Amino acid sequence: MTDAKEELATKVDIADWLSLRAHLERGGVIVVDPLLELVEVGAALAADEVQAVQRWLSSSLLTKPSLEQVKKWDAEKGKIFNCLIVSPYVLIQEPVNP
Template sequence: MTDTREELATKIDITDWLSLRAHLERGGVILVDPLLDLAEVGAALAADEVQKVQRWLSSSLLAKPSIEQIQTWDAEQGKIFNCLIISPYVLIQEPVNP
């Protein structure tokens, strides 16, 4: 999984909320808590590590965006996210300010 994680780390991109909106409409957007490593989450999904993913879901470290979050992001012009595509999902994570 380390090789997959390293490979996925190179595929993390930055995009704005408007570009992610189409993926939201089809239910493909998953919000990743900043406590988690985006590439590690992607690797776990790609490897079908059900128990690990289930643990994150039950801890609310992975979740579908809430209606409130979506409304907030819609109102913010140019809201930026780190993103990683693990088909059919788009993992998004709010960048942590230094």
């Protein structure tokens, strides 16, 4: 598992909402709550860890973007996210400001 996490950690990137929005149309965008580590979630999805993923979904720590979020992000020019592709999903997380 550690090797998978290390590999995924090298794939975390930064993208603006406009670039990510295309993935929204096909239902592939998953919003990761800042309480979770993006790489940990990606590794759990890649390893098909159903219990962990279901726990996060039921706790609303993993969600599809809401209509309100999409409208807000559409209005924010240059809105940036940390992102990680774990096909067929694109995990996105708002950067935490220090």
